[in-house]
Amino acid sequence: MKRLLKIYLEKPELAGLVLLIVLVIIFQVKSGGVFLSLQNLQGILGLLPETGLVAIGVTILMICGEFDLSVGSVFALMPMTMAVIMTFGVPFLPAVLAGFLVCIAIGLINGYVTLKFNIPSFITTLGMLFIARSLTVVISGGFPPLLSTDIPTWLFTAYVGPGDLFRMSFVWFVAVAILAGYLLGRTNFGNWIAAVGGFREAAAATGVSVNSVKMICFVLSAVLAGFAGMIQVMRLGSPLPSIGDGLELEAVAAAVIGGTALTGGIGTVFGGIIGAVLIRIIDNGLVLSQVDANWFKFAVGFLTIFAVVANTWLRARARKIKLEVSA
């Protein structure tokens, strides 16, 4: 029993999960049952993939011990690159590919500068936040291009599932989430990510090439941010240069609410997703409960601090439960 409790308390995503359930109940009651209605869930699940995909990338990178503040700008730059290239008559697929190449390049630059010059990734990616945003505005030429109507937007926006509950973007999101969860928990590369973030020296001494692992995580974070941005643009129909503004901090908040440690090593993909779901639910639930929507950021901020405090407390509690490790 003690053992179960201990295992339970040590789950980093536990605090976030409890908060999620509590909030769902509160919003359901406050909104008079509208919150969990099909139509409202449809709205939440339609927006979730965009925050969720970014949060997955940021969570993995944070577990690896690094930070990415440039995801919000990459979120805008990728679809803008794609749309601008398409205005020159380039077909959809090569344009998407070009967009992803830009993301890969940004991930590589973030990683290279951070690791080569041994500076905090906080600084590198803060710089990249401004650079990528500026590039987005510059290549748009001030007039965001309209997406042509013959591209397969249905691949990301069409409603599917029972009662048209979710959009195709949700299917993509679930697929990426399962893959990312599997990568982190079940593959040797996932083991290296946790080792590198948990204790860099030990990982290096046991033969993990620390820099390559971090590099791949930087690229992964940028690519997922770009993919999420592309999905949003498909939904909106036009790549606005301002999309994704502030998303980087929302993604960090999601990761932290989900139990990811800022110091690296601790966290799960599932936790990051719980964090993202929480943020979307607060956004929606506040409106339904007829609370002034300007309280949204207050709530996210409060929740971030609360989740970290709760997680720290839970971890300390778990440690206090003395279990004889020796048989």
Next chain:
Amino acid sequence: MTTPIVSCRGIEKWYSGVHALKQVSIDIRGGEAVGLVGDNGAGKSTLINILSGVAMADDGEIFFEGAKARITCPRDAMKLGIETIYQYNSMVPCMSIARNLFISREPLKFRIGRFGVIDIKKMREESMQAIANVDLHLRTPDALVGELSGGQRQGVAIARAMYFKSKLMILDEPTNHLSVKETNKVLGFVQSLRKQGITSIFISHNIPHVFACCDRIVAMARGEIVLDKPVGETSMDEILEVL
């Protein structure tokens, strides 16, 4: 005499103007337990870092089992069968025992290149077996290393080295920061290595510890080897004098 497991010939190392190793040559033969002693800055750690791939020598040659070896990173050393156990940094505290044991050498169900899916069941079973083999009995391979005592951690590190059939085990101050009881436990691990015929280099400040579990003592001072004798032919006083 048999070919030594490791021979170092004329190893030189400079650290930004400091001559850390001056023409160091040493042979370690199979089954030997060598105690490497010396004051801080004597060059012990530098020599060990070169053998374990953490640093590279500026000059000199290393032969492993008679063949010239090029050790440029920890992976190279591990491939040769050189395992190093450090005073703190051989384990990731927030990871489980099983995961720690197999970092970078995970048992895989299938692989594409260097990447693959971990065989979790095998990893858990083998890690329990590995720690039982060094006489360390833990209830679950899923416990976090951070929850173990310092001595238990070193036990797990030694179990890892044994599991991967190391030919040469380097223990870099494994008893630092441990309580007396824990220290004795670790010394017990080291003595059992000798019984099993595993070649080891044991580095310590603590000369009685070295005498308790080694066959041969090598003392270093100012980047040079100043004494190299079997335990029976030297005394603690003599060692203290040359340091």
